[in-house]
Amino acid sequence: MNWVVLVGSVRKGSFNAALARALGGLAPDGVSIEILPSVAEMPIYDGDIEAAGFPGQVSAVGARILAADALIIVTAEYNYSIPGGLKNALDWLSRLKERPLKGKPTLIQSASPSTMGGARAQYHLRQVLVALDALVMNVPEVMVAQAHTKVADGALTDPATRDFVAGQLSAFHAFVRKAKAGEAAEA
Numbered sequence: 001m002n003w004v005v006l007v008g009s010v011r012k013g014s015f016n017a018a019l020a021r022a023l024g025g026l027a028p029d030g031v032s033i034e035i036l037p038s039v040a041e042m043p044i045y046d047g048d049i050e051a052a053g054f055p056g057q058v059s060a061v062g063a064r065i066l067a068a069d070a071l072i073i074v075t076a077e078y079n080y081s082i083p084g085g086l087k088n089a090l091d092w093l094s095r096l097k098e099r100p101l102k103g104k105p106t107l108i109q110s111a112s113p114s115t116m117g118g119a120r121a122q123y124h125l126r127q128v129l130v131a132l133d134a135l136v137m138n139v140p141e142v143m144v145a146q147a148h149t150k151v152a153d154g155a156l157t158d159p160a161t162r163d164f165v166a167g168q169l170s171a172f173h174a175f176v177r178k179a180k181a182g183e184a185a186e187a
């Protein structure tokens, strides 16, 4: 299985990017995980740009999500919501006629130095994903609180957090397999 990851922070030292990079080593056997290009590569959504043709970065990310078995979104929280760059990427992706997130098994994670771990951004993200008709797993949730104490040198080092994330990925694996089995039965 191939899962792809969209990261909702673009800074170099991002805790969320560190979490995203850890996923490959924590995923169940037989799952490969690839991080998608930065959301910073997409221009600000503009209907005039769309009318002239989708930017290559948008089409490329959309094609990779469409081809993947599942999507993981790892996001920072800005002012109780998702960062504008991630919202912009989702706005672009929602415009593709292939609708790459429609029915796509999707997992949400967040990391923040706060004690809330980005929980409020997760619930805003869930709301946006309703519009894109993504198939979002509800539980277990992963919110990495006090992320600055759990990441060192760009790596997720905290053993308890690594175990917790691995458990969520295992639950998500079952969720993805169930979704695919349902699709196969319908076909």
Ligand code: FNR
Binding pocket: 009, 010, 011, 013, 014, 015, 016, 017, 075, 076, 077, 078, 079, 080, 081, 111, 112, 113, 114, 116, 117, 118
């Ligand atoms: C933040 N931060 C933040 N944290 C949080 O838990 N809730 C919040 O509402 C906000 N709001 C917020 C707004 C803005 C504009 C910035 C720049 C930051 C702090 C944020 O969690 C912190 O900067 C993280 O380090 C961002 O994630 P990355 O970049 O480390 O992945």
